[in-house]
Amino acid sequence: MFATVFGAFRVLSFLVAGLAFALCTPAHAVEFKTITINVGYGAGGGYDQTSRLIARHLGQFLPGNPNIVVQNVPGGGSLKLVKMMVGSEPADGSVLASIGEAMAYAPILDPKNANFDPLALQWIGSLIDDPAYCMTTKSSGIDTMEKFLRSDFLIGASGRSSSTYIYPALVKNGLKAKFNIVTGFEGTADIQLAMQRGEIAGLCGVSSYVLTVNRDTINIIGTFGEGTIASGEKLESFSEKIKDPTIRQAVSLIESSLHFHHPLVVPPGTPGETVDALRKAYLEMARDPEFLADANRMGETKVKVTSGEEISRIIAQHLKSDPVVFEAARDLIE
Amino acid sequence: MDLILTAIVEMAQPFRLLMLMAGVFAGLIVGAVPGIGGLFGMALLIPMTYNMDAYAAFALLLGMGSVNTTSDTIPAILFGVPGSVGAAATVLDGHAMAKKGEAARAFGASYSASMIGGVFGALVLAAAIPIMRPVVLYLRTPDFFAICAFGLSIVALLAGSQPLKGLAAAMLGMLASFVGLDHIAGADRWTFGQIYLWNGLPIVVVFLGLFGLPELASLLMRGSIQGDSAIPTYSGMRQGMMDTLREWPLVLRCSAIGSLLGAVPGVGIAVLDWIAYGHAARRPGPGPKFGEGNVRGVIAPEAANNAKEGGSLIPTIAFGVPGSASMSILLGAFVVHGLVPGPDMLGKNAAVTMSMVFSIAVANIIGAVTCLFLTRPLARIARVSAAVLVPLVVTFIVVGAFQTNMSALDFVLLILIGIIGMAMKELNWPRSAFSLGFVLGPSLENYFFLAYQISGWSWLKQPLVLVLLGLSVAGVIRQSVSWVKTRNSTGALPPPLPDLIASSVMTLLALAAFVSAAAWFPFEAGIFPMITAGLLALLSLAISVQTALRLLRQTRDGQAPFAPATTSGEWAPSGDGAMKGNLAVIGLCLALAVLILSIGHLAATFIFVAGAIFGLGSISPRSPILVAAGTTCIVFAVFDILVSQPWPTPWLAKIPDLF
Numbered sequence: 005m006f007a008t009v010f011g012a013f014r015v016l017s018f019l020v021a022g023l024a025f026a027l028c029t030p031a032h033a034v035e036f037k038t039i040t041i042n043v044g045y046g047a048g049g050g051y052d053q054t055s056r057l058i059a060r061h062l063g064q065f066l067p068g069n070p071n072i073v074v075q076n077v078p079g080g081g082s083l084k085l086v087k088m089m090v091g092s093e094p095a096d097g098s099v100l101a102s103i104g105e106a107m108a109y110a111p112i113l114d115p116k117n118a119n120f121d122p123l124a125l126q127w128i129g130s131l132i133d134d135p136a137y138c139m140t141t142k143s144s145g146i147d148t149m150e151k152f153l154r155s156d157f158l159i160g161a162s163g164r165s166s167s168t169y170i171y172p173a174l175v176k177n178g179l180k181a182k183f184n185i186v187t188g189f190e191g192t193a194d195i196q197l198a199m200q201r202g203e204i205a206g207l208c209g210v211s212s213y214v215l216t217v218n219r220d221t222i223n224i225i226g227t228f229g230e231g232t233i234a235s236g237e238k239l240e241s242f243s244e245k246i247k248d249p250t251i252r253q254a255v256s257l258i259e260s261s262l263h264f265h266h267p268l269v270v271p272p273g274t275p276g277e278t279v280d281a282l283r284k285a286y287l288e289m290a291r292d293p294e295f296l297a298d299a300n301r302m303g304e305t306k307v308k309v310t311s312g313e314e315i316s317r318i319i320a321q322h323l324k325s326d327p328v329v330f331e332a333a334r335d336l337i338e
Numbered sequence: 339m340d341l342i343l344t345a346i347v348e349m350a351q352p353f354r355l356l357m358l359m360a361g362v363f364a365g366l367i368v369g370a371v372p373g374i375g376g377l378f379g380m381a382l383l384i385p386m387t388y389n390m391d392a393y394a395a396f397a398l399l400l401g402m403g404s405v406n407t408t409s410d411t412i413p414a415i416l417f418g419v420p421g422s423v424g425a426a427a428t429v430l431d432g433h434a435m436a437k438k439g440e441a442a443r444a445f446g447a448s449y450s451a452s453m454i455g456g457v458f459g460a461l462v463l464a465a466a467i468p469i470m471r472p473v474v475l476y477l478r479t480p481d482f483f484a485i486c487a488f489g490l491s492i493v494a495l496l497a498g499s500q501p502l503k504g505l506a507a508a509m510l511g512m513l514a515s516f517v518g519l520d521h522i523a524g525a526d527r528w529t530f531g532q533i534y535l536w537n538g539l540p541i542v543v544v545f546l547g548l549f550g551l552p553e554l555a556s557l558l559m560r561g562s563i564q565g566d567s568a569i570p571t572y573s574g575m576r577q578g579m580m581d582t583l584r585e586w587p588l589v590l591r592c593s594a595i596g597s598l599l600g601a602v603p604g605v606g607i608a609v610l611d612w613i614a615y616g617h618a619a620r621r622p623g624p625g626p627k628f629g630e631g632n633v634r635g636v637i638a639p640e641a642a643n644n645a646k647e648g649g650s651l652i653p654t655i656a657f658g659v660p661g662s663a664s665m666s667i668l669l670g671a672f673v674v675h676g677l678v679p680g681p682d683m684l685g686k687n688a689a690v691t692m693s694m695v696f697s698i699a700v701a702n703i704i705g706a707v708t709c710l711f712l713t714r715p716l717a718r719i720a721r722v723s724a725a726v727l728v729p730l731v732v733t734f735i736v737v738g739a740f741q742t743n744m745s746a747l748d749f750v751l752l753i754l755i756g757i758i759g760m761a762m763k764e765l766n767w768p769r770s771a772f773s774l775g776f777v778l779g780p781s782l783e784n785y786f787f788l789a790y791q792i793s794g795w796s797w798l799k800q801p802l803v804l805v806l807l808g809l810s811v812a813g814v815i816r817q818s819v820s821w822v823k824t825r826n827s828t829g830a831l832p833p834p835l836p837d838l839i840a841s842s843v844m845t846l847l848a849l850a851a852f853v854s855a856a857a858w859f860p861f862e863a864g865i866f867p868m869i870t871a872g873l874l875a876l877l878s879l880a881i882s883v884q885t886a887l888r889l890l891r892q893t894r895d896g897q898a899p900f901a902p903a904t905t906s907g908e909w910a911p912s913g914d915g916a917m918k919g920n921l922a923v924i925g926l927c928l929a930l931a932v933l934i935l936s937i938g939h940l941a942a943t944f945i946f947v948a949g950a951i952f953g954l955g956s957i958s959p960r961s962p963i964l965v966a967a968g969t970t971c972i973v974f975a976v977f978d979i980l981v982s983q984p985w986p987t988p989w990l991a992k993i994p995d996l997f
Contacts, residue, residue: 052381053670076381080519084533158792164524186791188521188784190603193659193669200657201475203792301388301674 034281036070036097039063041268042089043074043102044082052076054131054266055102061295065285081165082107083118086269090120095271097278100128102268105261106165108319112257112330113337114165123323124272126279127315129286130264131299133308135229136171136209138242139222144205147223149240153181157205160195161187168195170258171209171228173337178246178255211265212306229262254332257322264315283312345692348393349700357394358697361401362704364980369406371976372413372550373542373738375422376406380667384674392675393693399671400647400697403664405705407607407643408452412709415444415636416563416719417731418553420545424607424643426773427615429549430908431628431635438631439564442717446578447633448640449706449713451589454582455641456702458593459600459648464695467684470656477602480797483785484806485602489609490778491810492616494817496770498629498907500831501821502881504771506844507762509874511775512782513851514539516867521780522787525863528854534747539755541608543739543748544776547755550735551927552763555919556912558728558954563720575713581633588618588634589641596642600649604785606662607646608777612770614642629770629908648698655683655691726961729926729950730969733943736930737973740939744986749931753924760920765832765840766909783866832911834889841881848875926950938988939977944970 041059045051052074059072077085082103093099110118140146146155153175161169164187175181186204189195192214198204206225207214215224226240243255268286270279289295290309299307349355361383368379379402387395410421415432428448435444466473490508497504517528518538529535557563582589592614599610618638619628626632650662658679660666672679683691719727739752762769789797797803831837851871855864912919929950933942948966978985 049666056384078537079533080536084536087533163519163521184791186788188788188791190659191666193657194603197474197653197657197659198479198792201478203479298388301676 034097034275034277035068036063036066036281037068039066039070039072039098039100041072041074041100041102042077042085042093044077044079044085044104046076046078051082051102051104051266057295057299058102058131058268058289061289061292061298062285065288065292067281080117081163083110086110086118086120086125089125089269089271093271095273095275097270097274097282100268100270100282102266105130105264105267106167106170108261108264108267108315109257109322109333112323113334121272122319123316125269126272126274127264127312127319128268128270128279128282129290129312130267130310130315131290131307132211132265133263133310134211134265134306135227135262136167136211136259137215137227137239138172138175138206138208138225139210139215139218140206140225141199141202142221142223143202146205146225149226149245152183152206152225153179156182157184158203159183159185159206159208160189160198160204161185161208162189162191162195163187167209168192168207169209170337172206174228174255174258175208175242177336177338178251179242229259250326250328250332251336253325253329254336257325257329257333258336260318260322263318264310267310267315279312287311341688341692344689345696348689349397349693349696351393354394354397357390358397358401358701359704361398361403362405362701362708365402365405365701366409366705366708367976367980368402369409370412370421371738372419372421372546372734373741374976375542375664376403377664377667379403379406380664384667384670387671388674392677392690395671395675396668396690396694397697399668400694401701403668404456404644404647404698404701407640407646408449408456408702408705408709411445411448411452411636411640412712412716413731413734415441415448416716417550417557417727419550419731419735422607423541423545423777424611424646425639426545426549426608427611427639427770428636429553430615430770431630431632433553434626434629434631434910435633435636436563436720437560439720440574440631441563441720442574442713443578443581443633444574444636445713445716446575446710447581448578448636449709450579450582451592451637451640452644452709453702453706454589455593455596456644456647456705457699458590458641459597459645460695460699460702461648462594462597462645463648463651463698464692466652467688467691470652470684471681474601474653474656474659477802478797478800479785479792480789480800481802481806482602482604483782483789483797484803485599485605486609486778486782486785488806488810489599489605489613490774490782491813492613493771493774494814495616495619496612496768496774496908497817498766498768498771498909500766500881501817502877502884503765503767506874506877506881507767507769507771508775509848509870509877510767510844511772511777512779512870513775513848513867513874514544514772515776515779516783516870520859520863521784523860523863525860527859527863527867528851532747534743534745538780539751539776540742540748541777542742543751544755545608545773546735546739547752548759548762548769548772550731551752551756551923552760552769552920554728554731554735555760555916555923556763556910557724558922559912559915559919561724562722563724563727574717575710578633582637585623585634585637589637592617592638592641593645596645597649599642600646600662601652603653603659603662604781606777607643608773609781610646611639611643612774612777614638615770616774627907629910644702648695651694651698655679655694725954726951726965728923728954729947730965732923732926732930732950733947733969733973736927736934737939737943737977740931740934741977746931746935749927749935753927753931756924756927757920760916761840763909764911764916765837766911767840768908770908779866779870786866787862831888834885834892838882838885838889841878841885844878845875845882848872848878934988936989938991939985940970940974943973 041055043052043055056074059074063070063072085101086103086107089101108122146152159172172185195207226242246252368374406422407424410425411428413419413421414425414428415436418429418433420426420429432444493508517535519526519536595614596610599605615638618634622628623634628635650665653659654665660669740748848871855867930946933946944966947969948962951962
């Protein structure tokens with residue numbers, strides 16, 4: 005009698021232990037169910053397209069082969085989404101966000117609106133690492149760096165927070181260039197059309213794709229960040245012309261985000277294993293020939309991945325700069 | 339000619355035709371459901387086209403994009419709820435016709451006008467192929483400003499029987515359009531710390547609230563769409579088609595307006611349907627006044643908004659500059675299929691371009707014919723009891739509004755705008771003028787600053803600018819003269835006391851807007867809001883004074899009887915029962931909003947529809963459950979399968995997480 009009770013107790017304890025073990029294991033081996041990628045921009049744009057591309061491929065590299073859906077959360081150049089990620093989204097890997105790279109320095113450049121810690125966001129990886137360029141129309145006659153900096157002409161830009169404004173502003177304020185920046189265009193295509201009509205002469209802060217499409221009708225003046233163009237011409241870098249060390253540091257801070265175009269992040273407080281699994285899957289995906297073939301169809305996307313660790317390192321390094329550098333950076337894009 | 343043949347041969351393949359049909363049917367559904375437009379449908383279809391060839395892909399996408407302006411008239415005519423933003427102008431006369439038992443005629447007229455407009459737009463695109471690049475390059479930024487200014491001058495034609503109120507309503511609409519981050523200085527204007535407002539007031543929610551909710555309130559009061567119980571005549575459909583054919587010059591002119599303005603970036607579908615409507619209103623022709631169910635008021639915007647698709651492809655194909663928001667999504671498809679907008683589309687890839695023309699034309703024909711077949715059952719809805727219809731339509735409005743941002747603020751805004759819309763409807767502030775101001779405000783401001791930054795003031799000397807601005811001024815002057823002539827005619831006026839309260843509140847609001855813009859906005863961001871708010875303050879002050887005098891006269895002469903029988907034009911107050919109906923509709927919206935937030939959109943739909951039909955007095959206890967189940971299935975099919983998207987977790991589902 006006692007033996008049977010004891011035996012039953014032993015069986016029971018095994019069961020409990022087994023159950024406890026079964027309950028605990030998932031906490032160690034990360035398993036993903038459905039994942040949502042929130043996009044900080046409207047449907048159809050570049051960020052939306054790269055996110056949908058990633059959604060089609062990333063799942064197969066994650067444990068549990070999760071289904072990935074895309075949702076658009078546009079607003080304030082993805083600041084709205086960043087605030088949601090910092091504030092209310094679950095930190096368990098079920099929600100990823102595709103945000104603008106400028107968000108990394110938004111708390112420095114726009115402290116009034118962006119009060120969050122960019123390093124608290126966990127960076128998973130980014131798809132594109134590409135310098136930005138300045139170009140002018142052939143008909144404008146502005147074909148050298150010297151003329152670009154000393155002539156009086158117009159450059160087209162969309163909103164104040166877009167790269168088409170930030171980069172020319174950097175040249176105008178950092179190198180005391182004479183051109184004026186016309187804001188309010190809808191987008192890059194709109195600006196290029198105004199260039200063809202002869203209403204404005206140039207455009208800054210665009211990727212190499214824009215250059216290759218219009219190669220016959222434009223002059224390429226110089227670059228932000230390191231890089232050459234397909235034809236192999238060596239281009240002058242704007243930041244190297246800046247003498248003042250503080251301003252130069254400020255420019256390098258702004259330019260550093262060019263290394264992580266189209267980044268993905270997860271909310272602060274996401275468990276380390278989850279972040280690691282996502283980062284690992286992201287890199288594996290980026291090496292997958294099927295993914296690359298799919299990405300090539302999108303034309304604009306020349307995949308050059310930056311890992312999540314590297315993004316965090318770049319941001320951390322620049323956030324350590326002297327507050328005067330931040331001040332200078334704010335003045336540059338004023 | 340060879341080109342056309344090649345395109346037809348390419349398109350004659352079964353799979354491509356099948357894709358075209360699939361696009362058309364998806365587009366019809368998306369158009370008929372309020373809240374989701376073709377824009378959203380296209381974004382969802384794009385990934386499906388990755389593995390198709392270019393012909394099939396564009397057949398699917400253009401099939402979808404071409405016909406949602408055909409079917410969006412269904413809720414516009416039946417319920418006064420625009421199915422998409424391009425159907426707002428159709429509401430005025432289309433819904434008025436349905437109320438008079440002419441729903442079938444309105445459908446017949448609108449579909450046939452849509453079809454002709456759509457095919458016309460496709461032909462304009464085809465004809466423009468050889469000349470599109472020089473034409474697009476000819477138009478400069480100042481011309482775009484002048485086009486928008488000309489569009490705004492149409493307000494004078496929409497201003498109704500109390501022109502001051504029409505102008506004030508337009509200013510209020512413009513003021514509302516300035517909410518959000520501005521493009522020039524990046525300042526936030528009246529966002530009250532809400533990121534929700536950064537991108538401005540969402541136009542879908544604004545139009546649903548402004549037109550949909552007030553019409554539902556009066557539907558609830560009337561008992562059914564059609565006031566009397568006469569059986570609707572189905573022969574009306576043929577009559578409507580004959581109307582369209584008889585009005586062929588108007589159809590062609592409005593198709594031209596739609597396709598040409600469709601090619602102007604920034605002048606969206608929401609603008610051009612009002613411009614076409616205003617154009618038709620200039621010569622009302624025989625029949626009732628505009629706003630009271632004049633068939634020309636249905637034909638004009640419908641021809642224009644279907645013609646737009648062909649027109650807006652012109653700058654997209656020629657330069658890669660999207661002529662409309664859905665075109666920017668289509669551009670994504672260009673890239674996927676290795677097509678570069680520009681000269682190649684007119685040379686090497688001209689067959690693809692021609693196939694787009696073909697797709698648009700065929701889609702419009704299929705779409706219109708499909709809708710014509712549906713007219714009989716749809717016209718019958720005009721006799722269904724409001725107790726059943728109102729909960730159904732409220733569901734689609736509220737769910738449709740919610741899916742624009744998935745935020746509780748969608749509900750708040752919908753109800754607020756709904757209240758404003760109800761007040762405007764009762765007090766003769768034309769909602770059409772508000773809409774025109776709202777859709778044109780941002781383009782006017784943006785193009786003005788672009789033109790000013792590029793060339794100072796010298797752009798005012800450009801020929802096209804001079805012509806367009808001259809035409810606008812002439813139009814306004816002519817209209818003002820006719821106002822002065824008719825100012826002493828004694829038409830019906832709204833009751834003076836609420837009228838006075840509303841205009842005084844408006845004056846204060848405008849002053850507050852003016853002061854806050856002057857004090858806090860940077861100059862570039864503040865100047866347009868200040869001008870608009872200043873004009874609004876002056877206009878509403880004038881209205882207040884006028885109304886106060888009327889009130890004084892009335893109290894002195896004893897109580898003058900209020901006679902709503904002879905109201906004219908767009909103004910159609912519900913009169914004494916208005917408050918009750920309005921409160922009921924707002925209550926229904928609130929109830930559904932709370933249900934959606936707490937138990938999710940599907941369960942909420944079921945409980946709400948069943949409960950509301952029961953509460954509003956259904957005859958049998960069984961039908962509410964059946965209707966509710968049916969509605970829930972439709973909501974699920976449309977918002978979870980067709981345009982699938984993750985819905986936020988309801989409150990109740992979050993409760994277990996708290997423990």
